[in-house]
Amino acid sequence: RDSHITLAHGSGGKAMRDLIEDVFVGSFDNPALAALEDQAVVALSELASHGDRLAFTTDTFVVNPLFFPGGDIGTLAVAGTVNDLAVSGAKPLFLSCGIVMEEGLPVEALRRVVASMKRTAEQAGVYIVTGDTKVVERGAADKLFINTAGIGVVPEGISISARNARPGDAVIVSGYLGDHGTAILVARNELALETQIASDCQPLNGLVETMLRACPDLHCLRDATRGGVATVLNEFAQSSGVTIRVREAALPLRQEVKGACEILGLDPLYLANEGKLVAVVPAEAAQRVLAAMRAHPAGEHAAVIGEVTGEQAGVVVLQTVFGGERIIDMLVGEQLPRIC
Amino acid sequence: RDSHITLAHGSGGKAMRDLIEDVFVGSFDNPALAALEDQAVVALSELASHGDRLAFTTDTFVVNPLFFPGGDIGTLAVAGTVNDLAVSGAKPLFLSCGIVMEEGLPVEALRRVVASMKRTAEQAGVYIVTGDTKVVERGAADKLFINTAGIGVVPEGISISARNARPGDAVIVSGYLGDHGTAILVARNELALETQIASDCQPLNGLVETMLRACPDLHCLRDATRGGVATVLNEFAQSSGVTIRVREAALPLRQEVKGACEILGLDPLYLANEGKLVAVVPAEAAQRVLAAMRAHPAGEHAAVIGEVTGEQAGVVVLQTVFGGERIIDMLVGEQLPRIC
Ligand SMILES: Nc1ncnc2c1ncn2[C@@H]1O[C@H](COP(=O)(O)OP(=O)(O)OP(=O)(O)O)[C@@H](O)[C@H]1O
Ligand SMILES: Nc1ncnc2c1ncn2[C@@H]1O[C@H](COP(=O)(O)OP(=O)(O)OP(=O)(O)O)[C@@H](O)[C@H]1O
Ligand SMILES: [Mg+2]
Ligand SMILES: [Mg+2]
Ligand SMILES: [Mg+2]
Ligand SMILES: [Mg+2]
Ligand SMILES: [Mg+2]
Ligand SMILES: [Mg+2]
Numbered sequence: 001r002d003s004h005i006t007l008a009h010g011s012g013g014k015a016m017r018d019l020i021e022d023v024f025v026g027s028f029d030n031p032a033l034a035a036l037e038d039q040a041v042v043a044l045s046e047l048a049s050h051g052d053r054l055a056f057t058t059d060t061f062v063v064n065p066l067f068f069p070g071g072d073i074g075t076l077a078v079a080g081t082v083n084d085l086a087v088s089g090a091k092p093l094f095l096s097c098g099i100v101m102e103e104g105l106p107v108e109a110l111r112r113v114v115a116s117m118k119r120t121a122e123q124a125g126v127y128i129v130t131g132d133t134k135v136v137e138r139g140a141a142d143k144l145f146i147n148t149a150g151i152g153v154v155p156e157g158i159s160i161s162a163r164n165a166r167p168g169d170a171v172i173v174s175g176y177l178g179d180h181g182t183a184i185l186v187a188r189n190e191l192a193l194e195t196q197i198a199s200d201c202q203p204l205n206g207l208v209e210t211m212l213r214a215c216p217d218l219h220c221l222r223d224a225t226r227g228g229v230a231t232v233l234n235e236f237a238q239s240s241g242v243t244i245r246v247r248e249a250a251l252p253l254r255q256e257v258k259g260a261c262e263i264l265g266l267d268p269l270y271l272a273n274e275g276k277l278v279a280v281v282p283a284e285a286a287q288r289v290l291a292a293m294r295a296h297p298a299g300e301h302a303a304v305i306g307e308v309t310g311e312q313a314g315v316v317v318l319q320t321v322f323g324g325e326r327i328i329d330m331l332v333g334e335q336l337p338r339i340c
Numbered sequence: 341r342d343s344h345i346t347l348a349h350g351s352g353g354k355a356m357r358d359l360i361e362d363v364f365v366g367s368f369d370n371p372a373l374a375a376l377e378d379q380a381v382v383a384l385s386e387l388a389s390h391g392d393r394l395a396f397t398t399d400t401f402v403v404n405p406l407f408f409p410g411g412d413i414g415t416l417a418v419a420g421t422v423n424d425l426a427v428s429g430a431k432p433l434f435l436s437c438g439i440v441m442e443e444g445l446p447v448e449a450l451r452r453v454v455a456s457m458k459r460t461a462e463q464a465g466v467y468i469v470t471g472d473t474k475v476v477e478r479g480a481a482d483k484l485f486i487n488t489a490g491i492g493v494v495p496e497g498i499s500i501s502a503r504n505a506r507p508g509d510a511v512i513v514s515g516y517l518g519d520h521g522t523a524i525l526v527a528r529n530e531l532a533l534e535t536q537i538a539s540d541c542q543p544l545n546g547l548v549e550t551m552l553r554a555c556p557d558l559h560c561l562r563d564a565t566r567g568g569v570a571t572v573l574n575e576f577a578q579s580s581g582v583t584i585r586v587r588e589a590a591l592p593l594r595q596e597v598k599g600a601c602e603i604l605g606l607d608p609l610y611l612a613n614e615g616k617l618v619a620v621v622p623a624e625a626a627q628r629v630l631a632a633m634r635a636h637p638a639g640e641h642a643a644v645i646g647e648v649t650g651e652q653a654g655v656v657v658l659q660t661v662f663g664g665e666r667i668i669d670m671l672v673g674e675q676l677p678r679i680c
Binding site for chain 2 (some may be wrong): 006007008010011012013014015016017035036037038039040041042043044045047048051052053054055056057058059060061062064084085087088090094096097098099100129130131132134135136137139140141142145147149151152153154161162222223225226227228231235239270272329330331332333334335337338
């Protein structure tokens with residue numbers, strides 16, 4: 001057995017087939033994948049038992065380093081795509097796994113990543129049913145990139161969209177902001193911080209289910225990944241043609257993240273999260289949704305952080321702890337590359 | 341406007357959003373994508389109008405060089421995933437587009453690739469409805485990688501599988517072998533060949549539709565990509581537990597490819613194709629399917645190359661032009677990396 005990935009593992013021939021059967025089929029372990037046909041096939045009637053619309057999404061993951069406190073590129077690759085399905089209200093069902101490896105990657109690193117994918121898929125209740133494996137020469141990629149695409153089914157009657165925010169609606173976040181971004185910064189050793197902080201990387205479909213039971217009429221929902229909460233709020237404000245007012249004092253922040261941000265001059269509203277969502281909900285449902293979220297492990301530290309007003313289209317305003325006001329734009333420039 | 345891709349184009353913020361709207365949404369141009377939600381949503385009833393099963397597949401493309409005679413990485417990325425859907429008999433419907441770019445890539449190169457994706461998607465009748473854009477630092481990836489995932493719907497009654505080959509069946513290829521592999525070799529200037537040869541890169545869903553009209557009971561169907569026709573034949577022989585006998589004299593080969601193979605000591609049965617399929621069909625249907633294929637532009641040079649026997653499980657035998665016999669294995673080792 002090879003200890004490192006070689007170009008033959010991407011050849012389409014015997015070495016690749018053996019690797020796929022050993023590492024991927026062995027771990028992901030489901031009949032749709034095990035058939036090793038060029039595509040996975042699922043009965044539409046099975047899909048229809050979950051709702052009336054198919055949701056389809058994709059993300060590529062290029063995070064550096066591959067392993068970090070709280071997760072690794074495999075955890076991220078499954079949770080990230082599950083979350084982009086979940087925020088439509090869909091039940092996530094099936095994922096694909098497209099891997100690009102750099103020649104020389106230790107097979108052991110691949111195994112660890114695949115084990116994380118498997119574990120996170122189980123946690124989210126999804127199956128990885130199809131995939132692809134490419135190998136590029138040393139120097140043509142940085143160790144390992146993963147693309148996952150996902151399909152899920154939206155239950156009848158659910159209609160969540162960035163365009164649905166209405167004046168009076170409440171704005172909720174599902175917990176502490178910026179944990180993932182801070183964890184990656186620290187893991188890169190780019191700063192002289194002693195902080196021990198774990199990524200929040202996790203599937204959110206269970207939390208969204210809970211929220212929908214409390215209020216089937218959720219207006220907007222998005223996971224706050226690259227660009228952070230500030231970017232999601234701007235997307236909601238723009239797509240809905242409203243103003244969103246946020247209270248700085250209400251933002252749930254860990255002491256360690258606050259500290260890191262102060263030292264580095266970063267704004268936690270722009271830090272990446274990989275297991276946090278922003279919701280806009282009708283005012284009358286806000287406390288009900290909040291209570292439901294807090295009763296779920298992924299929403300323990302959920303908080304109402306602001307509300308929607310009709311003042312001006314496409315604007316996000318922060319009411320600072322000192323009583324002032326500040327416009328919060330989308331992220332301009334790069335904050336931190338290869339965060340996910 | 342930036343002339344080159346910067347890390348800010350992968351930040352999740354304003355620069356990325358502007359690039360996506362300008363390059364991807366502008367070109368792919370369909371309402372599901374234009375909504376820019378975290379996922380595309382399609383009515384299951386629309387899918388059900390095409391058949392009873394969903395097909396789902398993915399491929400990542402890392403071809404080097406990005407542009408070559410007959411296509412580019414964009415043509416490949418759409419045709420490749422369309423073909424993995426088509427060989428199940430599915431009507432390909434929707435694709436995703438996950439892009440990884442190296443910092444410094446000329447935006448003009450991206451535009452050309454995206455235009456090819458759009459053109460090929462139109463040709464295949466599919467829409468690109470969701471995507472993702474990542475940028476890595478200079479040196480962390482080689483220019484541009486694309487992942488596409490695809491979904492399609494298999495019409496009722498169609499059941500194609502690598503396990504369906506039966507003794508007596510005929511084996512057909514859809515045209516000249518090895519064009520793509522040879523085109524990439526030549527484009528890389530790694531050999532002192534003057535040969536002008538274009539990749540065969542093309543969507544095959546139209547051809548498959550034609551074949552299914554001629555014979556709804558196609559047994560096996562696969563596009564012969566990495567690993568070539570030899571690898572597909574071995575997959576069929578193994579999955580079906582049969583022997584496949586191929587006549588060397590019957591293999592459709594361009595003079596240029598034959599020449600290149602002789603000079604370089606390559607076997608055209610292992611060369612990659614990106615617009616060719618191998619079919620196993622009931623003997624009684626062989627001439628009907630062949631005639632239908634030849635009447636389609638993607639099957640003009642289709643040929644019966646052999647037949648299935650019950651001699652031994654999992655074996656592929658080549659009857660050489662000199663009257664001898666040779667076992668044809670799966671590709672062992674690497675023939676040519678970064679072919680697709
Ligand atoms: N990383 C992976 N995870 C899960 N399954 C995989 C992975 N890589 C490949 N597979 C599975 O292995 C089988 C063979 O994949 P392969 O990519 O060779 O098929 P293909 O797409 O038809 O060929 P090509 O990629 O050359 O076009 C398929 O069933 C595929 O789903
Ligand atoms: N290369 C692309 N081709 C087509 N559409 C794209 C592409 N990149 C992004 N998009 C679309 O742009 C929108 C924003 O994508 P983005 O990746 O920022 O969302 P996300 O996945 O929720 O965030 P993240 O990637 O940070 O998790 C989505 O609607 C997505 O489908
Ligand atoms: Mg995402
Ligand atoms: Mg998202
Ligand atoms: Mg593949
Ligand atoms: Mg393929
Ligand atoms: Mg294939
Ligand atoms: Mg994305």
